[in-house]
Structures are given as structure tokens and as C-alpha cells.
Amino acid sequence: MTVSIIGAGNLAWHLVNVFEEHDLRVAEVYSRKKKNAESITGYLYDVNIKSDLDFSNSPSKLFILAVSDDAIAEVAKALILPNDSILVHTSGGKAMDVLNFAKYQNPSLTIGVFYPLMTFSKGIKVDFKQVPLCLEAENDVSLALLRKLAMSISDKVDNIDSEQRAILHVAAVFSCNFTNHMWALGKEIADDASLDFEMLKPLITETFKKAMKAEHPANVQTGPAVRDDFSTIEKHRNIIKEDEELLSVYDSLTKSIQDWYQ
Incomplete structure (x- = not known):
């Protein structure tokens, strides 16, 4: 599976690391400041550092929005994604439907949530096998894809809707x-x-x-x-x-x- 990560903060650092450890390709990492993305991808092979939100030519199917809660809607509105992409956010406090803003420019988009219930600090690794991953998606096909990804990195995977989350x-x-x-x-x-x-x-x-x-x-x-x-x-x-x-x-x-x- 090929994924792209939008954000270069604490969680993005951990996701890049755990995906690399499990041979899951990270094709792109976006940050408004290029040096922030470079700081979490320095050892990755063939990763594209992006400072714009046009992913129309991306090889990825799944796009993980790992930004602050207050930035989710703003970034979602500006995203340009390939047809039939899946976009997930990683927030515990925001409902899944905040990503509907992305559908104005991406009408074939499917949205979901990939929420790790853990405290993260950049540079301090955690055992992702023990991190509960809370999943939500607007259709069963996307949920199955998220579940497959989640189970490849964690032993604790649950379907949790926005109200429960x-x-x-x-x-x-x-x-x-x-x-x-x-x-x-x-x-x-x-x-x-x-x-x-x-x-x-x-x-x-x-x-x-x-x-x-x-x-x-x-x-x-x-x-x-x-x-x-x-x-x-x-x-x-x-x-x-x-x-x-x-x-x-x-x-x-x-x-x-x-x-x-x-």
C-alpha cells in the first residue's frame, strides 16, 4: 500500500517511522515548511517532499491528514487529490464529516478517520503494536482498507464512530x-x-x-x-x-x- 502524509509534526514523525518499519511505502510528505518535512523523512528512499496541496498526480490511494485539529478543515478545502482517493484525519476530537470540505474539489473522494489513541513526541518511539487505532469510514470498502493497514502495525484495532471517539x-x-x-x-x-x-x-x-x-x-x-x-x-x-x-x-x-x- 502506498500512502501520503499531510503534516510533519509529532504524529507524522511516528507514522513515517512505523510505515517504514513495516515496508509500507510513504510516497509523499507535505509541510508548508520544507525543512519540517525533511526532518522526518531524511532516511526514506524516494519520498517526495511537497509544499503545495496538489496531489493530483500522486501514486497514493490513501492520504493521511496529520495536522492540528484547527487546521483540518482549512487544509481539506485546499486539497486536490486523485480520483477515488481515501482521505482520513487522525484527530480524536473532530468528527469524520469535517473532511467533507475536501469533496468540493474531489467529488469521488471517500473520507474516514485513522486515530491513534496515544500521546506522541517527535524523536521518542512508541511500540505501535500496543497503540489502539480507532477507525471510521463512510463505506465498508474503505473501512476494510483502513483496517488492513491498521492491523499491519497494531494489535489493537477498533471501529469507533465520531460520537464514541x-x-x-x-x-x-x-x-x-x-x-x-x-x-x-x-x-x-x-x-x-x-x-x-x-x-x-x-x-x-x-x-x-x-x-x-x-x-x-x-x-x-x-x-x-x-x-x-x-x-x-x-x-x-x-x-x-x-x-x-x-x-x-x-x-x-x-x-x-x-x-x-x-
Whole structure:
């Protein structure tokens, strides 16, 4: 299968790598800035670096739109693709039909979604076999093609429609993005007191391991909020009271935990 990737960010870097590892040809990579595309394709053989969105002479059947959510509609409107192409985006938060904008110039186009449920950073490889791939397409033929591609790189492939995917994306933000932000706040609190964040890492690791093993993460919740340890909670509040924003986060999370276990 020959694919073209539109975008040169974190996810595009990972897709280029995993496709190359599985002998899936990447014919083209598009980026408005040529150097960005070159930075993720330097080792690929015979890849075409594009800085325009005219793919009318492309050898690819599948075009993967790996750009930011806010750019999807704008880029889709400008695409010129070969007849009977398949265009997918990789967003968890956008519905499939945002790609309908591409049909104004490409009436024979089929659209879909190829969403990897994972956090990606350029240069840090992940085991794609363990990455859940959430698929959607507007017809069975295109879905079968996406499924074949997905199963060649991952052991975790599911058909997930736009409504389900939006809910999954919210859950992912709580499970990943918000959690990481809590670690960042923890580091700031430690740093302000000249304490080493390394001391907290074994605790973070053990918390993660217990949550993964538990039937429900709520079953292994610990801490002063779940114990209704009001004296400790008040001591914590006094320590961070000068930072109103941080105190607000602490109070909100404490209340959420207490309400859960009432």
C-alpha cells in the first residue's frame, strides 16, 4: 500500500517511522515548511517532499491528514487529490464529516478517520503494536482498507464512530493530559521548596501500576481526601494559600474525591 502524509509534526514523525518499519511505502510528505518535512523523512528512499496541496498526480490511494485539529478543515478545502482517493484525519476530537470540505474539489473522494489513541513526541518511539487505532469510514470498502493497514502495525484495532471517539478523547484528556499536568504542578511545589522531584517518581510509578492492575482506579484511591482527613487538608491549603490558582485546583480535586466516596 502506498500512502501520503499531510503534516510533519509529532504524529507524522511516528507514522513515517512505523510505515517504514513495516515496508509500507510513504510516497509523499507535505509541510508548508520544507525543512519540517525533511526532518522526518531524511532516511526514506524516494519520498517526495511537497509544499503545495496538489496531489493530483500522486501514486497514493490513501492520504493521511496529520495536522492540528484547527487546521483540518482549512487544509481539506485546499486539497486536490486523485480520483477515488481515501482521505482520513487522525484527530480524536473532530468528527469524520469535517473532511467533507475536501469533496468540493474531489467529488469521488471517500473520507474516514485513522486515530491513534496515544500521546506522541517527535524523536521518542512508541511500540505501535500496543497503540489502539480507532477507525471510521463512510463505506465498508474503505473501512476494510483502513483496517488492513491498521492491523499491519497494531494489535489493537477498533471501529469507533465520531460520537464514541469524542467521548474517548475526553476520557483520554483526563487520563493523560490532566494527569501529566498534576505531575507538573507537583514538581513546581517541590522545586519551590528546593526539594528534588526525583523523590516523587517512585510514588508516581506505584500509583500508575496499582491503577492499571485494579478493576477500577477508584478502588485504589488513597490520600487525605478519601480519608476525610480534614486537618491534613487544611495544612496543605495553608502551604499553598499564596497561589490562588493552585489552591483552587487543590480544592476542586479534593471535593471531587470526597463526593465520589460519600
